[in-house]
Amino acid sequence: MSTQEPAQRPLVISAPAPRDLDLIFTANARKDLQRRYDIHEVDGERLDELPDNVLAEARYIIGQPSISPELLDRLSSLRCVFNVEGNLIDNMPYDRLFERGIHVVTTLSVFAQPVAEIGLCFALNMLRDVVEADTAFRDGREDWGLASNQDARLLFGSDVGIVGYGEIGRALHRLLAAFHVKLSVFDPWLPASTIRDAGAEPVDFDSLFSKNDVVFIAAAVTTKNQGFIDEKTIRMMRPDASLILLSRADVVDFDALIAAVKEGRIRAASDVFPQEPMPYDHPVRQLPGFLKSAHRAGALDSAFKKMGDLVLEDMALLDRGLPPVRCKRAERETVSLMRSRPVSVN
Amino acid sequence: MSTQEPAQRPLVISAPAPRDLDLIFTANARKDLQRRYDIHEVDGERLDELPDNVLAEARYIIGQPSISPELLDRLSSLRCVFNVEGNLIDNMPYDRLFERGIHVVTTLSVFAQPVAEIGLCFALNMLRDVVEADTAFRDGREDWGLASNQDARLLFGSDVGIVGYGEIGRALHRLLAAFHVKLSVFDPWLPASTIRDAGAEPVDFDSLFSKNDVVFIAAAVTTKNQGFIDEKTIRMMRPDASLILLSRADVVDFDALIAAVKEGRIRAASDVFPQEPMPYDHPVRQLPGFLKSAHRAGALDSAFKKMGDLVLEDMALLDRGLPPVRCKRAERETVSLMRSRPVSVN
Amino acid sequence: MSTQEPAQRPLVISAPAPRDLDLIFTANARKDLQRRYDIHEVDGERLDELPDNVLAEARYIIGQPSISPELLDRLSSLRCVFNVEGNLIDNMPYDRLFERGIHVVTTLSVFAQPVAEIGLCFALNMLRDVVEADTAFRDGREDWGLASNQDARLLFGSDVGIVGYGEIGRALHRLLAAFHVKLSVFDPWLPASTIRDAGAEPVDFDSLFSKNDVVFIAAAVTTKNQGFIDEKTIRMMRPDASLILLSRADVVDFDALIAAVKEGRIRAASDVFPQEPMPYDHPVRQLPGFLKSAHRAGALDSAFKKMGDLVLEDMALLDRGLPPVRCKRAERETVSLMRSRPVSVN
Amino acid sequence: MSTQEPAQRPLVISAPAPRDLDLIFTANARKDLQRRYDIHEVDGERLDELPDNVLAEARYIIGQPSISPELLDRLSSLRCVFNVEGNLIDNMPYDRLFERGIHVVTTLSVFAQPVAEIGLCFALNMLRDVVEADTAFRDGREDWGLASNQDARLLFGSDVGIVGYGEIGRALHRLLAAFHVKLSVFDPWLPASTIRDAGAEPVDFDSLFSKNDVVFIAAAVTTKNQGFIDEKTIRMMRPDASLILLSRADVVDFDALIAAVKEGRIRAASDVFPQEPMPYDHPVRQLPGFLKSAHRAGALDSAFKKMGDLVLEDMALLDRGLPPVRCKRAERETVSLMRSRPVSVN
Numbered sequence A, B, C, D: 001m002s003t004q005e006p007a008q009r010p011l012v013i014s015a016p017a018p019r020d021l022d023l024i025f026t027a028n029a030r031k032d033l034q035r036r037y038d039i040h041e042v043d044g045e046r047l048d049e050l051p052d053n054v055l056a057e058a059r060y061i062i063g064q065p066s067i068s069p070e071l072l073d074r075l076s077s078l079r080c081v082f083n084v085e086g087n088l089i090d091n092m093p094y095d096r097l098f099e100r101g102i103h104v105v106t107t108l109s110v111f112a113q114p115v116a117e118i119g120l121c122f123a124l125n126m127l128r129d130v131v132e133a134d135t136a137f138r139d140g141r142e143d144w145g146l147a148s149n150q151d152a153r154l155l156f157g158s159d160v161g162i163v164g165y166g167e168i169g170r171a172l173h174r175l176l177a178a179f180h181v182k183l184s185v186f187d188p189w190l191p192a193s194t195i196r197d198a199g200a201e202p203v204d205f206d207s208l209f210s211k212n213d214v215v216f217i218a219a220a221v222t223t224k225n226q227g228f229i230d231e232k233t234i235r236m237m238r239p240d241a242s243l244i245l246l247s248r249a250d251v252v253d254f255d256a257l258i259a260a261v262k263e264g265r266i267r268a269a270s271d272v273f274p275q276e277p278m279p280y281d282h283p284v285r286q287l288p289g290f291l292k293s294a295h296r297a298g299a300l301d302s303a304f305k306k307m308g309d310l311v312l313e314d315m316a317l318l319d320r321g322l323p324p325v326r327c328k329r330a331e332r333e334t335v336s337l338m339r340s341r342p343v344s345v346n
Helices: A027-036 A044-049 A052-057 A071-074 A094-099 A107-130 A130-138 A145-149 A165-180 A192-198 A205-210 A233-237 A254-262 A301-319 B027-036 B045-049 B054-058 B068-075 B094-099 B108-128 B132-137 B145-149 B168-178 B194-197 B207-212 B231-235 B252-264 B301-319 C027-036 C044-049 C054-058 C069-074 C094-099 C106-128 C130-138 C145-149 C167-179 C192-197 C205-210 C231-237 C253-261 C301-319 D027-036 D044-050 D052-058 D069-074 D094-098 D110-126 D128-139 D143-149 D167-177 D194-198 D207-209 D230-236 D255-262 D301-319
Strands: A011-015 A040-043 A058-063 A080-083 A103-104 A157-163 A182-184 A214-217 A242-245 A266-269 A290-292 B011-015 B040-041 B057-064 B080-082 B104-107 B159-163 B182-186 B214-217 B241-243 B267-270 B290-292 C011-015 C038-041 C056-065 C080-081 C103-106 C157-163 C182-186 C214-217 C242-245 C269-270 C291-293 D011-015 D038-040 D058-063 D081-085 D104-105 D158-165 D182-186 D214-217 D242-247 D267-270 D289-292
Touching: A011 A044, A027 D214, A040 D301, A044 A214, A044 B207, A052 A058, A052 A071, A052 C291, A058 A301, A071 A094, A080 A233, A080 C094, A094 A103, A107 A130, A107 A214, A107 A266, A107 A290, A107 B108, A107 B132, A107 C069, A130 B108, A130 B132, A145 A301, A145 B301, A157 A165, A157 B145, A157 B301, A165 A182, A165 B168, A165 D242, A182 A205, A182 B290, A205 A233, A214 C106, A233 A254, A254 A266, A290 B132, B011 B045, B011 B054, B027 D104, B045 B068, B045 B207, B054 B057, B054 B068, B054 D110, B057 B214, B057 B301, B068 B094, B080 B301, B094 B104, B108 B132, B108 B168, B108 B214, B108 B267, B108 B290, B108 B301, B132 C044, B145 C103, B159 B168, B159 B207, B168 B182, B182 B207, B207 B231, B252 B267, C011 C054, C027 C301, C044 C069, C054 C056, C054 C069, C054 C167, C054 D182, C056 C301, C056 D027, C069 D052, C080 C301, C103 C291, C106 C130, C106 C167, C106 C242, C106 C269, C106 C301, C106 D128, C130 D110, C130 D128, C130 D289, C145 D182, C145 D301, C157 C167, C157 C205, C167 C182, C205 C231, C231 C253, C242 D094, C253 C269, C253 C301, D011 D044, D011 D052, D027 D301, D052 D058, D052 D069, D052 D301, D069 D094, D081 D301, D094 D104, D110 D267, D110 D289, D158 D167, D158 D207, D167 D182, D167 D255, D182 D207, D207 D230, D230 D255, D255 D267
Parallel strands: A011 A040, A011 A058, A058 A080, A080 A103, A157 A182, A157 A214, A214 A242, A242 A266, A266 A290, B011 B040, B011 B057, B057 B080, B080 B104, B159 B182, B159 B214, B214 B241, B241 B267, B267 B290, C011 C038, C011 C056, C056 C080, C080 C103, C157 C182, C157 C214, C214 C242, C242 C269, C269 C291, D011 D038, D011 D058, D058 D081, D081 D104, D158 D182, D158 D214, D214 D242, D242 D267, D267 D289
Antiparallel strands: none
């Protein structure tokens, strides 16, 4: 044993399914993890079979296994659960965790930049019809110059709305700033002043949809907002506006969205779908004006690898008795509202 | 005659072909133009047929007609030629114009933002394979999540190069800043300090191509740089790097570019082509990894309309005896080097 | 009673001493507070004399009165303590509050912008010797032009360090960004990546002091860092560097700081002093090269008034079952480390 | 002779008085200058005594000596006059220079950043009364905390105006951006759109003075604007607003400015004075609320040294037949309007 190492390394339980440690740690980060901690890799479903002394010593859990109240009592040294899937589901007694001062944190923020980048790409594609122009060029039916730009518009100076001003919404805002857009935001969990201080205009739900050229949906699904972007909402959108869906299909009435695009009222791009994969004969697959992306906005290898960095950095703080700052903490008030379905594939 | 109007309005000769006044002025701007000036619309090729007194009074020319030294002598009150096509060709005695203190200005800057926006869109499309993912989705052969992102990369933090730091290069820089890229620039007409002050790294030509993930070509064609991005240059690029051509096809050895994409060494996107339209049986039309755009990057109606605004604003300054600041002035030293072919269609 | 008002307004206990409600609420905000809540104003020292039913109904406390464990038990509906003095002292059972999920929040962030602005002003004054130049001008002994600028330096491009990257440090960073400084930060409570992501360089304590032209001290006092900027630290500073103290005098060996300025090794500016007021015969009062400010960096009326806004906005969120986002939450891990002496005057 | 050197180096006439080469070139830059060019140092008043062949070969002049039309004829290879004093006076036949395509450029831009930094410093000093607070502290009559801040205000979010949007105005704008001020600009030589594109509000002269909390004067003196900020203008200013004079005293009715400060209507800071030095018994010297700076805003050694860099960089471009881009070119239209008195001391 190296002289720099403590005689006894803190104990970590690893149960990151559907992720695995090789996905979320680079080779170097994984070495660092193993050098600093005593890692017990387990099947999350058999966590309660671990010996009492292991459970009693475990300082951290990497993963989001089911934890019963009884099991939690046996985890007497636990300081933090690192949910690396990202969605908080109803499989552990959060109240009891918070009472004991155990942090529950997610690493979802790693997806903010990849999602924002592809979101901006979708928006520019919509405004300039890039996919259609490329396809037409392949087929020898392209228009040249001004003739091909009848509906083309600049993003610069346009009216843009974001629904949900979390990590993704903020990352989008940073990318949009250079375009000098008039940005409005709807986020019912934030006071107007927070949005205003960030340089955007807080607006009500209807204004957000009725007064923008491009609308990004970056709101998480909760128990309260399923399908809240409904047919009436979509009908309020400006003619030829673009709706770009980046969070979860459940927040939108997907059939109404498809209908609006089909009628040529608006354009849409979506990274998420009510069924994944969508049925192979579903008409949205061939629908012009609807840009499709197969849940690939966030799932970059570099994003997954960043998860491990966040975990290691926050463990280092927690080891020193400090609160975590890199991962996002679940909140007592909102944890039970979260209802994004976890992914089954990475 | 309104009392606010001068008894005699300054005389303007209008010969903007291939543009026309309706293309470059909004209805309101055109009214303003006509209210403020006495407009003589002429066929540029028959300019010398205008009566002497009209030529002698003309303060401005909107357009880029051929002007012989003799004709210029007759244009004794001329203050400024507004070249609204944008490319400076060898059809007027620039030296004599400059000697007399007559400005020759272009309105090309209106294209900087549209070109930069689609340029960024091309780059993000390359890095995230958005067109191919959408096409695959249509065909029911899409991969989901991580599986579809094997080659995907963030723009954030990547190495980006720009060749030519004029209006387009600077507009791109502004859009790229939020991505925290390491930006290098090659521009032989600028000292290193200008590029450094702007927040980019001035590099030599070879480094620009060999050390970046994304390379934007925004350099104008001159008598000296035709084909300067040749096979050897392209061969220096990083594996899987993206070359995005936004200025003129003549600066690149287009066959070498196509070959490099065909061999899978790099990716490319281009808005310009050695022949426009390209032959309908040209293999680049079907080439995977080569995003095609039919000279449509700049040609937005809103860009053309902005030309008229620039012209009106600078005329107002010149009327007051001040130098123009909105249009870009041709320079005595470089005007004869310019060799972009003018457009024949808008 | 207006029909928009709930039959019963939530109950708020107000004990903000040394502040008072008129200091921290504008007239309009105070009206809003009273319209929305049933306010019980009390002397913080006699809180336990309130009737049981009032204590049992109290949803919020504005202020930082002493709370015994017994008293806390009687506060059975309490959701949040709004500490408007800002310093967290050992006068309530924080652990028990956190266990029950009661937030303890401070409104200190209102001081970040005023402190950052005067901090920047101090720095520019040091670099350009503005106070001395004005004083000399009064006395008719001023030098003109270059002669008066022998030691003058630009902030632009200089090396700047910040100790403590909390609200003040971040506000300073925002103001410094336009000066293109090379910013290094020391903050032992944050991982390097957080500082790096914010665009600064995380450095160790010694480097921060030895490698900068200007050093801002914005670190809170804790049980562990009293006097940590000691004689040895100050001796490491670059010749003629400036130390600007914005947080609390207790973090610095003040005598050593004075000695270093007296010897002409460095310059200093300070808003805080080991005794306030400093003894009237203390030599620092006349010390050249030491800019003095009588604890006035944050205490702007507009800052105090903003406190009330933060309180109202977070109450609105908490009323809806959401977590507070405008005030800063005390953390279970660090609350007991805080040892800034509360102010006795505003 | 080194093999890298051309057999014959281009000839430069150096007559930079009141500057000298050691002031404007670093040791290394001066070596570079001498390596690249054949330098003839002369007394500007005896320029015409140089032999014909020297005059005929001179490619550049560093300095601003008087040049008669006859002398200009003898300077047959001249490409550029580098005016390193900065003010353009009526001592050479500018029209004839421009006719021949000879550039006349100034290096005034080196002062923009130093002037902007001290200008911001003045503004913050005014808003927070830093000089008075320090002076009071020395005298043992300081107020502590809120009591000392009765008139203190944030720069953040305030209304700020700039008169003259040249290099200094733009440098100020960059520094002010982080303060989220509402910036208005008055500049009669620029169209509204230029100011608007830069992110400021173009306003008329009266609005600029009547609707701002802080007004910066950065306008050059011309034949047309002497004393244009007169008593009536100053009377329009908001009560307790600050006027900060950074360009030339001649643009302001200085007596009216002093009177307004004396009456306590506004505050002022000035770097320039109608007489320099001001008479030693002039009442402005003791005037409270008037911050005085003895023409020291720009005159930093680092600024002077940057002049040499600009000259070398533009010479390198001109040597290659390209136009200069680092120095600012005099304009045919405005050169004769310029009437700043040159400095006699650096």
